Amino acid sequence: MxxxxxxxxxxxxxxxxxxxxxxxxxxxxxxxxxxxxxxxxxxxxxxxxxxxxxxxxxxxxxxxxxxNTTATLFEAGSVSKQFVAAGILLLAQEGSLSLDDDVRKYIPQLREYEAPITIDMLLSHTSGIKDWGSLYALTGWPRTTRVYTQELGWDIIFKQSGLNFLPGSQYSYSNSNYMLLVLIIEKVTGKSMAQFTAEAFFEPLGMTSTLWRDNYRAVVPGRSTAYTWHKGAFLLDMPFENLHGPGGLLTTTADLLRWNNLYRDHLIFNPEYATNRATQRKLNN
Known part of the structure; x- marks a missing residue:
């Protein structure tokens, strides 16, 4: 036997x-x-x-x-939004905020529109708030033409006189939503996004090679250079903005797998918020 x-x-x-x-x-x-x-x-x-x-x-x-090596750091792009969303859900789990809260409770600078915008609407891109980068492009200053900061991003969001649609009635992907979520995290915790995510996620999960591009001029050892293909040749295409949250995370493949274990093993989040992370939202109508 x-x-x-x-x-x-x-x-x-x-x-x-x-x-x-x-x-x-x-x-x-x-x-x-x-x-x-x-x-x-x-x-x-x-x-x-x-x-x-x-x-x-x-x-x-x-x-x-x-x-490239397995330790090379890459721009995570919009994968960065996962970390912002997870930060909001963690604060909700702790009772520091509610996903149903009116965003203006934390950001009174945001205009009062026809209907309240909730934190959950920001998470699910159903707020109706226009994308900050698209708005600057309309003014003649697309994102690749000047150095944008968090403050400049928030400024044009606060100046929006109207929304694309009634909050909660439609879906429209907008980086502005996650700009505002970063601001809420910083208001509630009293910490920068970099400090909060390091303490809440990066350090507990052993993500030692992950950081935010909150200073585009900083020298980051092991970071890859970004390029674009144009007319038969590669050209430099490095981000030169300090704006982060919707994007701007620098990380490695190994660290992203550690992050993936958070979802697989239900680390940090209790069952309610572990389920909430993957729950499809419904429009008001």
Whole structure:
């Protein structure tokens, strides 16, 4: 019986290794086109919290031929919004705020519109507030033409005389929503977004390579350079704004997997708010 059990376990182990090797080979093939004279990527895959793949391809910097590694820091883009949303939900879980609160309770500078805008509407992009970047583009100053700060972002949000629609009646993706959520977090906690998320998430989860781009001029060791492809050549396309929350998170693939474990293992959040994170919202109508 013991010999039979040992044989079965051995065969199972061999089978699992074979499957993982096959998976690794298939992933390698997907990214084989990222060679060492072009910007690249870092890729990590886990199954049930177990890391099965973690590799990097291409270059982190073209000028100095610096290769990407598994420790390279990348701009997370709108994945950054997850951390803002999680911060709000954590404060709601602690009783520091309610998702049904009127946003003006915390941000009286926001105009009073036809109907109240709740924190939950900001989370779900149903507030009707126009995107701050689009508004600046209409003034002749798109995001790539000047250095934008949190204050400049909030300023044009507060100047909006009207909304795109009645709050809660429609969905429209707007970075302004998450700009306001950052401000609420900072008002409620008395801490910067960087300090709050470091204490609430990054440090407890061991995300030692994750930080906010709250100073675009700061030297960040191991950070990748961003490029865009234009007329047959790569051009620099680095963000030069201090505005963060809707974007602006710098992180690694390994740290994002640690973040993913927060969702998989129900860390930090109780069952109610663990479910709330993934609950689809309904419009008022």
């Amino acid at each position: 013991k010999k039979t059990l040992l044989l079965l376990l051995t065969l199972l182990t061999i089978s699992l290794h074979a499957q993982e090797n096959d998976t690794t080979g298939r992933i390698d093939a997907l990214f084989a086109s990222f060679h060492n004279d072009m910007p690249g990527v870092a890729v990590a895959v886990s199954i049930d919290g177990r890391l099965i793949y973690n590799k990097a391809f291409g270059l982190a910097n073209l000028e100095y031929k610096v290769p």
